[in-house]
Amino acid sequence: MFHHSILDTLPESLRRDALSNVKTVRIEQGRILFRAGDPCQGLPLVLNGTVKVQMTGVSGNSIVLYRMGSDDICTLSIGCLMTGHGYRAEAVVEEDAEAAMVPRGLFDRLMDQSASFRLGIMESYGRRLDDLMLLVEEVAFRRMDERLERWLEVRAGQGAITITHQELAVELGTAREVISRLLKELERRGKLRLSRGRIQFIGAFSG
Known part of the structure; x- marks a missing residue:
């Protein structure tokens, strides 16, 4: 038996119905949960692990x-x-994950019959929309060097992080060459030390 808080909002009869019709799947790191263009077969509920959702533009x-x-x-x-509509982005498993899939028909029924489920879904949607608006603001109005330094500063307390230039470029929505150039400049300024797939922070990063 699995647990997810959105299903706890359901009346007991609907909850039993949902649990009997929802299947759980284990997905290994690196696997694709869905791709851009795929039709949506249901609502994935992440039970554990980490899944990232990313979009690729025409530039690549x-x-x-x-x-x-x-x-x-x-x-x-x-x-x-x-x-x-179909998906406009893809979901990639970053850490081995387990998810429960609510089929489309069941999702529609729960939205129709449970006000608490409907409210929980819309609250989740609203919170994520707020986060995406902040992302749009950052991408549109902050320079890439500022965004990179801010991203690194948040993680400087770790001492070092394991990440490739390409992975960091995806995090920030730019080209690998741009990230490599900016990281080299930060290394020249004594902010960090670069090695293959690793960034080591040197002293205080801010300032």
Whole structure:
């Protein structure tokens, strides 16, 4: 038996119905949960692990839209289920994950019959929309060097992080070459030390 907080909002009879019709799947790191263009078959509920949702533009550059962890709901799937459109991004498993899939028919029934479930879904959608608006603001109005330094500063307390230039480019929605150039400049300024797939922070990063 699995647990997810959105199902706890259901009346007992609907909850039993949901649990009997929802299947859980284990997904290994690196596997694709869905791709851009795929039809939405249901609502994934993440039970554990980490899944990142990212979009790739015509330029070939990608950007991470959001991540899902334990007890999260896939916001993109909510939108696809409500509009009937296919996915506009892909979901990649970052850490081995387990998810429960609510089939489309069951999702529609729960939305129709349970006000508390409907409210929980819309609250989740609203919170994620706020996060995405902040991401749009950052991408549109902050310079890339400022965004990179801010991203690194948040993690400087770790001492070092394991990440490739390409992975960092996807995090920030730019080209690998741009990230490599900016990191080299930060290394020249004595902020960090670069090695293959690793960034080591040197002293205080801010300032």
